[in-house]
Amino acid sequence: MNLHDFYYDLPQELIAQDPLSDRSSSRLMVLDKKTGEIQHKIFKDVIDYLNPGDCLVINDTKVIPARLIGEKVGTGAAIEVLLLTRKQDLKDTWEVLVKPGKKAKIGTQISFGGGKLIGEIVDIVEEGNRMIQFTYDGIFEEILDELGQMPLPPYITHRLEDKNRYQTVYAKHEGSAAAPTAGLHFTKELLERIQEKGIEIARVTLHVGLGTFRPVKTENILEHHMHSEFYTVTQEAADKINTARKNGGKIIAVGTTSTRTLESVGTEDGTVKAGSGWTQIFIYPGYQFKVIDSLITNFHLPESTLVMLVSALAGREHVLAAYEEAVNEKYRFFSFGDAMLIK
Structure with a gap:
């Protein structure tokens, strides 16, 4: 399978730059994975495709304000750091992306917030990522909340007015460098209506790393290397999912992250x-x-691992035809864009 097999042409103006004021008023394309038949709905209509006894699985990870702008100690040169993964076995140490990378040699110190947070590059790891160890007074999460910015994807150029709009309404466990964006369409009211209809909601956690969005650079997709992401599935969530399946209910994953978990x-x-x-x-x-x-x-980027995942579920031809129709119908694409239900 070649990379170009998952290409589609997307006009720049269809990339959504801002979230809608009402989360659940996005458009919803419903795609039948067996027939390729397409219906056009509004997101809140998703409840009509869920039945009592089904189980809806959501990813309750919380995005951290992982983008830090600092300056190199000694020269004052501007350096941007993006937190990717906290190292469980090393205190206050993170794997990060650094821009510009050439200024971030081992031993480099970076000051954030006028010295409230100091980071030192302690290692260079695969694909140019760095290990950085932080020193500070106080509670790291509170300092990060004060100094950090939401790590919006590079295709979003508008400033986000409300940090919470790049967060699901059920976000709970901090640790993601990007939002599980399918969940952004749900409101608390819609989730309550879904539960009242007799549909179980199971929470899993997968901390989204930027590896999910890393471009595939190999023409043969089988040579692509996926980055590791940390997940947790509680016994309560497993029981809900297994009970629904045993009783003939469907398992509906919200997002590619829940699917991968x-x-x-x-x-x-x-x-x-x-x-x-x-x-x-x-x-x-x-x-x-x-x-x-x-x-x-x-709706995902052309030639991305996420387009490959949805193609695995619904068939490449069905997915590419649906994307072509989405372009023709002027759907909004990517993180703040519209949604698709593959049923």
């Missing part, structure tokens, strides 16, 4: 096991899904 912990018979760990799962056409039946997702 479930498919990482699912056994061959579709049973989900509780646990936590790191996943590098790469889902592309030919993959046999073990756990999920349906997927709520946004």
Whole structure:
């Protein structure tokens, strides 16, 4: 399978720059994965496709304000740091992206907020990422909340007025460098209506790293290397999912991150096991899904691993035809864009 097999032409003006004021008023394209049939709806209509006994699986990770602007100690040169992954075994140490990288040699110190936070480059790791160790007085999360900015994707050029709009209404566990954007369409009211209809909601956690969005640089997609992301599936979530499946309900994943979590912990018979760990799962056409039946997702970048994942579920031809129709119908694309339900 070649990279170009997952290309589609997207006019720049269809990339959504700002979130809608009402989360659930986005458009919703409903795609039948068996027939390729398409319906055009509004996101809040998603409830009509969920039935009592089904289980909706959401990713409750919380985006941290991971973008820090600092200056190199000694020269005052501007340096931008993007926090990717906190190292569990090393105190106050993170894997980060640094711009410009050439100024970030081992031993370089960077000051943030006039010295409230000092970072020292302690290692250079794969693909040019750095390890940085922080020193500070107080509580790291509070300092980060004060000094950090939301790490919006590079295709969003507008300033985000409200930090919470790049956060799901159910975000709970801090640790993501990017939002699980399919979940941005849900309001608390819509989730309550879904539960009142008899649909279980199971929470899983996958901390989204930028590896999810890293461009595929190999023409043969099988040579692409996925970065690890940390997940947690509680026993409560596993029980809800397994009970729904046992009773004939469907498992509907909200987003590619929930999908990757479930498919990482699912056994061959579709049973989900509780646990936590790191996943590098790469889902592309030919993959046999073990756990999920349906997927709520946004419209993804051409030639991305996310387009490959949705193509694995609905078929490449169906997905590319749906994307072509979305372009023709002027849907809004990417993180703040419209949604698709693959049923």
